[in-house]
Amino acid sequence: MLRLERLVASLQARAASGPGASPAAVPADSPNDGLTERPTKGADNPPYIQIHAQLEAADSQISALHRKRDELQAELGGIERHLAHTPVVERDYTAMLRDLDSAQLEYRQVRQKQMEAQTAQNLEIERKGERFTLIEPPFPPEEPASPNRPLILIFGLMLSLAAGFAAVALLEASDRTVRGRGDLQGLLTAAPLATIPLMFTAADRARRRRQRVGAMLGGAVCVILALATVHVFYRPLDVLWIVAMRRLGLEA
DSSP states (O other), X not given: OHHHHHHHHHHHHHHHHSTTOOTTOOOTTOXXXXXSOOOOTTOOOHHXXXXXXXXXXXXXXXXXXXXXXXXXXXXXXXXXXXXXXXXXXXXXXXXXXXXXXXXHHHHHHHHHHHHHHHHHHHHHHHTSOXXXXXXXXOOOXXXXXXXXXXXXXXXXHHHHHHHHHHHHHHHHHHOOOOOSHHHHHHHHSSOOSOOOOOOOOHHHHHHHHHHHHHHHHHHHHHHHHHHHHIIXXXXXXXXXXXXXXXXXXXXX
């Protein structure tokens, strides 16, 4: 706005110094914040008329900006009032939340009573009982009622041991090979004159080492399978560990 007013003042001075200057021209430094009406009657200078139109447009823009400023100030005042009322709104919101919780609790109680009444009504209608009162709601079982997994594991272990011993005894009874001095004496009914001890070759020793390694690996696999079976079908291993530590009095 100041730039435009300075431009208007310079153009008015130039128009006044040149030919055809209008005596009705008004200086640019007139009061009333640049919003005073500037007469254009009798002015025949085109630059003056153009600058006057630009100045009127600038005045209109200034008026619009003043109105916008007033609106923003009013909006700012409303926001400040809302901010001033924020603690009150928060307190009311907290009270409403408490009322909502109380209403939900009361609704659940009424709903439970309604279900009890409906059940009693159905029993009365079907003549299955004169009065039904739900003393305690049912709870899901903490452990299965059947099958008895510890008993199954014990019987399985006993049967597996018995089957192993029976298989070994059956194989020994059906084996007719001669493997020592006693077997030879029982077969010939006479004592041998001499016996040659068993001599192991390198292949025999390697085979025996492989057998020992295989036996250890098989035992480790059996132990892992047994622990996995107990963990899946009986009870988790961490629970068993905690129970054992508690019974031994080692739990912190």
